[in-house]
Amino acid sequence: MIYSSELIKGTLKTIVLKMLEDNRKMYGYEITQKVKELTKDRIQLTEGALYPTLHALENDGLLTTETEYIGKRVRKYYSLSPSGKGKARERVSELADFMETMKLLLDIQVKPA
Amino acid sequence: MIYSSELIKGTLKTIVLKMLEDNRKMYGYEITQKVKELTKDRIQLTEGALYPTLHALENDGLLTTETEYIGKRVRKYYSLSPSGKGKARERVSELADFMETMKLLLDIQVKPA
DNA sequence: CAAAGATACATAAGAATCCAATGCATCCAA
C-alpha cells in the first residue's frame, strides 16, 4: 500500500527526530533508507522534503552537524542537540497521543504492541 | 494537550468522511461539535479549514447536499454519495494502516482497543 | 571500459493544505 501523500504531512519532523534519537548520528540519505527499511517500503522520504527539514531543524537549534569525507564524497552527519533531545521526546509523545485520539475518533481497532 | 496543527493536516478529509459515514447527514457546525466531543476537546476543527474541505469533497462527487431552514436560519446538510461511501472506507483503512506503520517506526506502545 | 544505477548533497517552483481573521446573519439567555 502506498499512502496518499497527505498523510505523511506533519509527521516528517517527528520521524527525523525519532531516527536521530535512536541512532546518535545519521546523514540524510541514511535516514531515507532507514525509514524505508523500517516501514517495509511504505514510507519513502523524498530528498526535496528531507533536506529542507533537516536545515530547518538545524536552524531551530535542535540539530548539530559534522561533515565527513568518504573518499571525495561529502557526508553530513546530523545529531540531536540537548534541546533536540527534549523536542524529540515531546514530538513522539504528542504523535502517540494524537494517534490514540484518532483511533477513538475513527473507531479503529489497533493491534496491541 | 493541544496538538500542533501540523498533525491534523492530512487527516481532515478522512475525519469528515468518517463522521458522515457514522451519521448519515450532518451540517458543518455539527461536525465541528461532534469531533470536539468525541475527542474530548483535543481536536477542534476550524471553520476556515472545514468549509473549504466540505466544498472540495462535494466537488469531487463524494458528498451531496440538501439545504434546510431552521426558522430563518439556513442549514446545509451533507451526506455521503455512493462513491463517497467507498471513499470513506478506503480512507479510514488507509489511515489505520498508516498508524500501524507509524507505531512501528516510532516504537510507540499503543493501548489495545 | 562505458553506462547505468546507487550514493549524496542541494535548491527552486509550484501545488496543496490549513489557520487566523473577518464578515454576515439569526437565535437565545441574562
Place this chain on the structure above:
DNA sequence: TTGGATGCATTGGATTCTTATGTATCTTTG
C-alpha cells in the same frame, strides 16, 4: 439589549511537501 452560541462563508498568508533539476562520486554489470 447585549453577549454568546449557532451557522454559513471567503480571503490572505504561512507552512509543508512534491516534482524537477542540478552537481558529483562510486560501484556494478554487460
